[in-house]
Amino acid sequence: xxxxxxxxxxxxxxxxxxxxxxxxxxxxxxxxxxxxxxxxxxxxxxxxxxxxxxxxxxxxxxxxxxxxxxxxxxxxxxxxxxxxxxxxxxxxxxxx
Amino acid sequence: xxxxxxxxxxxxxxxxxxxxxxxxxxxxxxxxxxxxxxxxxxxxxxxxxxxxxxxxxxxxxxxxxxxxxxxxxxxxxxxxxxxxxxxxxxxxxxxxxxxxxxxxxxxxxxxxxxxxxxxxxxxxxxxxxxxxxxxxxxxxxxxxxxxxxxxxxxxxxxxxxxxxxxxxxxxxxxxxxxxxxxxxxxxxxxxxxxxxxxxxxxxxxxxxxxxxxxxxxxxxxxxxxxxxxxxxxxxxxxxxxxxxxxxxxxxxxxxxxxxxxxxxxxxxxxxxxxxxxxxxxxxxxxxxxxxxxxxxxxxxxxxxxxxxxxxxxxxxxxxxxxxxxxxxxxxxxxxxxxxxxxxxxxxxxxxxxxxxxxxxxxxxxxxxxxxxxxxxxxxxxxxxxxxxxxxxxxxxxxxxxxxxxxxxx
Numbered sequence: 001x002x003x004x005x006x007x008x009x010x011x012x013x014x015x016x017x018x019x020x021x022x023x024x025x026x027x028x029x030x031x032x033x034x035x036x037x038x039x040x041x042x043x044x045x046x047x048x049x050x051x052x053x054x055x056x057x058x059x060x061x062x063x064x065x066x067x068x069x070x071x072x073x074x075x076x077x078x079x080x081x082x083x084x085x086x087x088x089x090x091x092x093x094x095x096x
Numbered sequence: 097x098x099x100x101x102x103x104x105x106x107x108x109x110x111x112x113x114x115x116x117x118x119x120x121x122x123x124x125x126x127x128x129x130x131x132x133x134x135x136x137x138x139x140x141x142x143x144x145x146x147x148x149x150x151x152x153x154x155x156x157x158x159x160x161x162x163x164x165x166x167x168x169x170x171x172x173x174x175x176x177x178x179x180x181x182x183x184x185x186x187x188x189x190x191x192x193x194x195x196x197x198x199x200x201x202x203x204x205x206x207x208x209x210x211x212x213x214x215x216x217x218x219x220x221x222x223x224x225x226x227x228x229x230x231x232x233x234x235x236x237x238x239x240x241x242x243x244x245x246x247x248x249x250x251x252x253x254x255x256x257x258x259x260x261x262x263x264x265x266x267x268x269x270x271x272x273x274x275x276x277x278x279x280x281x282x283x284x285x286x287x288x289x290x291x292x293x294x295x296x297x298x299x300x301x302x303x304x305x306x307x308x309x310x311x312x313x314x315x316x317x318x319x320x321x322x323x324x325x326x327x328x329x330x331x332x333x334x335x336x337x338x339x340x341x342x343x344x345x346x347x348x349x350x351x352x353x354x355x356x357x358x359x360x361x362x363x364x365x366x367x368x369x370x371x372x373x374x375x376x377x378x379x380x381x382x383x384x385x386x387x388x389x390x391x392x393x394x395x396x397x398x399x400x401x402x403x404x405x406x407x408x409x410x411x412x413x414x415x416x417x418x419x420x421x422x423x424x425x426x427x428x429x430x431x432x433x434x435x436x437x438x439x440x441x442x443x444x445x446x447x448x449x450x451x452x453x454x455x456x457x458x459x460x461x462x463x464x465x466x467x468x469x470x471x472x473x474x475x476x477x478x479x480x481x482x483x484x485x486x487x488x489x490x491x492x493x494x495x496x497x498x499x500x501x502x503x504x505x
Contacts, residue, residue, distance in 0.1 A: 016160040039226040040163075046223065 003075065004068045010044050011064065024065045049075060099353075100272045101504065103346040104183025104334030105444050106175035106283075110146035110327055111431045114178055118431075118441075119448045122456035123477040127311035127430045129325050134289050142303045144310040145289045146327030146432025164227055165240065166205035167287030171330035171437075172237035173244060176281055180245060183334040184346065187246060187279065196249035196277045197241045198268040199332075200260030200284035202436035203293060205232030210290040237285050241332075249277045255436065258396070259357075260284050261331065262439030262489035262497025266355035268335050269499075278337045283440035285330035297326060300365070302400045312460045314433075316399040316426035317408075317472040319465040324398040327432020331440030333447070350447050350501040354383030354486075360494025367403060367490055372396075372410040375496040376486065380414075383500045385484060387415045390422055390500075392455050392485040394446040395472075397426020398433055405467035407488065423480075425473040429459040439489040443499055446485040450503050453481040 001009070008022045015037060022031065028038060042058050045051075045067075051074055061067045105115050110128025112118025121128070128146040137143035148171070153162055156174055165173070187195050208231040215221040230236065235253035242251050250271050254263040261284025268282035288294075297303050304323035306313025315321040341348055356378030360371035380387060396407055412419040427445045434441055449455045454477050461474035482503075489497045 016158075036226070036230070043223065043226045 003072050006048065007045065007068055007071060008064065010048055011041055014041050014044050022064060024068065025063065027063045028061075045071065051075065098273050098275060099338035099351060100269050100335055101338050101341050101351050102333050102349040102447055102501070103336045103341050104179040104185065105349060105447060106178030106182065106332045107329070107441055107444050108148065108171045108174045108178075109329035109331070109431045109434065109441055110148055113148070115182070115444060115448065119445065119452070119456070122427050122430055122445060123454060125430065125457050125459040125475055125477070127314070127459060128327065129310045129313055129432055131307070131310055132289060135291055137294070140291070140294055140298065142294060142298055142305060143307045144313055144325060145294070146325055146434070147289055148328060164230055166208045166231040166236065167328070168201055168204060168206075168285045168330075169231070169236045169240050171287060171328065172199055172283070172285035172332065173240055175283060175285070175330040175332040176241045176245070179281060179332040179334050183336075185279065185334065191278065192246050192248040194249050194278040195247045196268070196271060196280050197238045197247045197251045198254065198264040198271070198280065198282045199237040199241065200254040200256070200262075200264035200436045200439065201234055201237065201286055202255060202257045202260050203286060203288050204234040204255070205236065206288055206290050206293045208232045210292045241281055245281065247281065256495040256497070257491035257493050258433070258435050258438055259489040259491035259495050259497040260436035260439065262487070262499060263357060265333065265335070265352070265440060265443060265499055266357060266497055269352045269355050272335055272337050278340045280335040281332055282335055283330060283332035284437040286435045286437040287328045288326050288435055289328050294326065304399065314399045314429045315460040315462060316395070316397040316429050316458050317404050317465065317468040317470065318461050319463045321399045321401070321404065323400050324428065324433040327434040329431065329434050329441060330437050331444045333440065333444065348504050350450050351504050352499060353502045354379035354381070354385065354500030356380070356382070356498040358496050360496070362494055364494070365492050367406045367494065369406060369409045369413055371494055372407070372488065372490050372496045373413045375498040376410070376414045376488070379486060379498040379500040383502065385500060388418050389484045390415070390486055391480070391482040392446065392449055393422055393424040394442045394485065394487040395424050395426045396488040396490045397428050397458065399426065399428065403490070405465070407490070408468045408470055411470060420469070420471060422471070423455050423473050423478065424470045425456055425458045427456050439487065439497060439499070443487045443501070446487045447501055450482060450485055450501060454479045455482065
C-alpha cells in the first residue's frame, strides 16, 4: 500500500464513508469534511505516520491530492517551506 | 403570571433505562448498585457503583456521532429522546427560537479526561485527540440536545456539583415563567465511573464500602449508614408554558410551582441547616404553598454521616410539627448518587409519585437513627394520592436547589 492509498484508507475510516467515494481529486467540501473533521483526520494521519503536520501546512489542505503531496514531502524529509509560504494568511483549522 | 407544567419525562439510570422500568424498580426497592464492570476495580478500596447495566453506546448512536459524545452526553441525549417522545411534541420552525435547553452536570467529561490524560502521562503521548475539548465541556449535553431537536431558544448549562440539575430545571422554569421561552428541555447527566474519579471520591471519605453486598451499601437515614454510592445516568423533563400545553391537549404530569435556591456561604463540604432551609422556604413562597401542603419530599438523602441528620434538622426547621408526618424518602438508596443528574432523576421520581399516587421508599433501611427521626418510608412503597411534593438538592460548596411540584387537579 502506498502513501496515497493509506491516506485514503484513513479518511474513509475516520469519516465513516464508502471507500469508493474518495479519490485523489475529491475535495474536503465534496466529502462533507468540516473543520472539526479536518483536525480529526490530521490527528489520525499524525498518529499513523508518526509525524507532526504543522498548522501552516494543514491549513493549505483542501483536496485529497494536496494531503498526499504534502504528506509525501513531510515523510521524505523534504523542504516544505514553499508550502508554508503558500499557506500564510489561511483560515484557522477550527473556530474556537 | 405564566404557569409552567411538566409534559414529558425521560430517565436513563442504573435502576431503569426508561421512566417506567426506573419507577417500577424504585417501588420494588430494587437497587442498581453492583460491582464496577466499566473497568477493573480491584485496586480500589470501593469497588461498587450504580452503573447502567449492559450499556452499549452503539445501540443508540451511529459511529461517527458517537466519536463526539462522552458518556455523560450520550445519557443526556437518550433521556431527552424519551422526554420528547412522551411529550408528543412536534416543534415547528416558528417555535424553535422559543424552545431552549438547560442541562446540568458536575463532572462533565470525566471519562474523556481520564483516558486522555492516561495516554498523556502514563503512555507519554505527545498529543491528545482533537475531540477532547468538544467531548469534555460542561455544555456538551445542552448543545447536543439543541442540535438533535432543533432548539434555538435560551439555552445554557449549570454546574453546581450535586445541585446542578436542580438549578438547571429551576432556571428553565423561570425562563418559561418570565416569557423568554414556551418550551424547555431541562435536566442533568453524569458519568463519574472512572478510575480517577472514584479515587478522588474515595479520598473524601464519604463513599460507602459495601463491596460484599453492593445492593445494600447505600442506607440513607439508617443508624448503620456508611456513606454514598456513586451512580451514573441522566434525567430530562419537558417543561412547557401552561397555555401552550393546554392548547395542544398535552398530557400534563404536574405543575412546577416553586423553585428555591441559596448558598450556605459557610464550608466547602460541610452542610448547614440555615442554607437549605432558606431554599425550601423560597420554593414554598413562590408556589404560595403552606408547609403543611407538602406530602412528599424526595430527600437529598445521600446516606453520609453528615448529610442525613443535617437534612433532618432542615426539614424540622421548615416544617415544624409537620416534619414527622411528611413522607421523606431517599431514592439514592437505589440509583446511587448521580451528582449532577441527581436533581433531575429525583424530580422525575417525585413527579411519577404524584402521577401514580404511590411513593417510592428509602431502600436498605435497617435501624432508626435518633438524629434522623423522619418518616423515611422505609423499604416499602406507600400508596396515597399526594398533591404536592418537593425535591431537595444540596451540593458540595453549599449551593442548594429545591423544586416544588404539584398535581394540576
